Amino acid sequence: MTQRTGGGSVPGGEELVARARDMVPVLRARAAECEALRRVPDATIEDFRKAGFFKIVHPAKYGGYELPPTVFFDVCAEIGRGCASSAWVFGIVGIHNWQVGLFPPQAAEDVWGEDPDVLISSSYAPTGKAERVEGGFRLSGRWSFSTGCDHCNWLFVGGIVDNGRGGRDMMTFLVPRPDYEIDDNWHVAGLAGTGSKDFVIADAFVPDHRTHSMVDAFRIDNPGQEMFPGDLFKYPFGQMFANAIAAPPIGAATAMLELFCDYTKQRGNALGGVTGGSSYAQDPTIQMRVAEADALIRGARLRMRDNFNRMGEFIAAGQAIPLPLRVQARWDAAHITKSCLQAADLIMEAAGGHSLHLDNPLQRFFRDIHAMRAHALNTPEPAGKNLGGFKLGLDNAEIFI
Template identity: 40%
Template sequence: MSVTGILAKAEAVAVTPEPAELLARARALAPALRERAAKACAERRLPAETIADLQAAGLFRILQPRRWGGYEMHPNVFYDVQQILAEACMSTGWVYGVVGGHPYELALFPDAAQQEVWGEDDSVLVSSSYQPVGKVERVEGGFRLSGQWGFSSGSHHCRWVLLGAMIPPAEPGGPPDMRTFLVPRADYEIIENWDVFGLQGTGSHDIKVDGAFVPEHRTHKAVDGFLCQNPGQAENDGPLYALPWAQIFLRLVSTAALGGARGAIAGAVEITKSRISTNTGKASKADPILLNTIAKAHAQVEEMSAVLRRNFDDMLGERATPLTLEKRALYRYQSASVVRRCADLVDDLMPLLGGRAIYRSSPVVQVWLDLNAARAHVANDSNNFGPDLFGSLVGDPPSFMFL
């Protein structure tokens, strides 16, 4: 890296904003995000100006290492920003969560991979699809990767992608080796097939790779993330990067639901304040069932948000021993339950708000669709993780390392 680049990074670190400033920047973007939400849905991707605004506000740098011009902040700052953005536009919150979380995983890769992505431009963004559907062949110095992956959110705005695949054992009968492969834009094609009923603006199109060479240093072993012993920690040695990667990732795909649900609740409050039923002549604000449903939704969203903050405070707190598998299983389960709980809360509100609530112009209906679309993510189904949580209570080892 040039001397100019080193000095620029040093200056960026020196002017790292306070968390409150980053939250204020996110709130300042909310009106524009609301105005662009319909365009994002129609075009099946976030507008370029939205990505530019997030970049200019420094929001993608919250989990990025300081040595690469990032802020290396507590995860709660990142998830607070994600909730604010998602309250205005859940597709924006979703893309921000996923793409904005990838600097964390990239920091765990060998330094050579970080140099390739950020060496010339530390604002480069990365998308992903972790489905282990890739076909891998071992070759000298690395691997040949092929396949087609779905659900790569924000892919049109990114210059690299992270893709999941299982590597054939080096020896017959050897253990499975799940890895994430880092692939540059020149080596993959975006297949535009994102045609869905919710989260339309996330632009989660397919990624196709045909025999791309991926050197060893551009892979990240799942077992390293589980053990919290990643190559990138040699250079990125702060406590942030010693956390289990799974705990960061799981919240990237569930936290937007908290912001989305808050947006739906705010919309329900506005409707309730002034609505008079044309059939009964009664005011909605006199309906105790509706008022209790709104109150329940508000209280439970705040509870889930508080649990998220508590869990990361615990993970980054002073401790003499590593985070126990029992806590990791609990925190994974709590994350996985968020989206379905939020979807159920908003689903309960919909029939109580009257016929106008089902119009596309309603402040509730798009969030309702977004939340139900978000339920489809495998990490947002707590039934996948309940057996491991139970197992942790009786001393059994986890069946799935991603926790």
């Protein structure tokens, strides 16, 4: 246990990861229910609360632990070993508790002043309308993919507004539950249990203190810094969010490899006379697939940890995180999902026809990893093009770094 300023104690990182690891069998047992419900079961969200997972990067002023981001990502990956949809919801909803600390301080008081366990969902793509008015903004329109929204009382909404200097700025607006309606339209083939539904805002006023500029986020010049001065809130938003959705694929791919190996050890090979062994475990092509998948998954995890350890060293020294590291880390976050998808494909191609049965967890993890790859920030080409151009002397063209 580690002590928190102001009394009380919080669990250490290893203990939190162990709690997540112990939860894996329960999450696997609930995975079919989660998919059928099209949202994470209430019992799972309550388990996460009791385990303290939502407090990992939550501001200490409101009962959070303010632990290093790597603890959050490691817990998220462990959850992913049990249920990919549950990990996806935890990664996105959980990182929002950190993001509140970037807003003007009154925003945190609005959200947690009466209940520090309140959760927040999001939809950042600026598909609705945002109009500046006296004292704030008016929002209207439809937004999509609000992961975990059934469990949340607040919402982050993306919008584009005039910045008053002849340009445009992408903003995030914080909206309470009475101001939006959820459209239950989440009927999908992958990440079916995430409840990533649309929502509609007819006409909502958002005061200035519940808004945050993505330009400020890029510059790490956030209005919440005076109230939340800890090192945790000095990481770039783009890095925190991108890795929050890169951690679940690590867990899901790890689960696929574990399940495949356990199954293959007992799997007889009817063509053993041709392939050189009575079991598939003796097949060299299977052995190579296992080795390659293992390297892809471990490499993904190590890159994530290394990038955040390096960023943390600069923050601890009171120095700005160098732009080359931020560009590199953003590429790595996107490439992590690509690596995990490659590992999933290697496994599924060798898993045989039984892996297609709906009661086989391999097929669910496989579908979910492919759905994770479909997220815009997990698309490797933009981040890769930016890194390649940057290394070739071009300017950085990415704000989510």
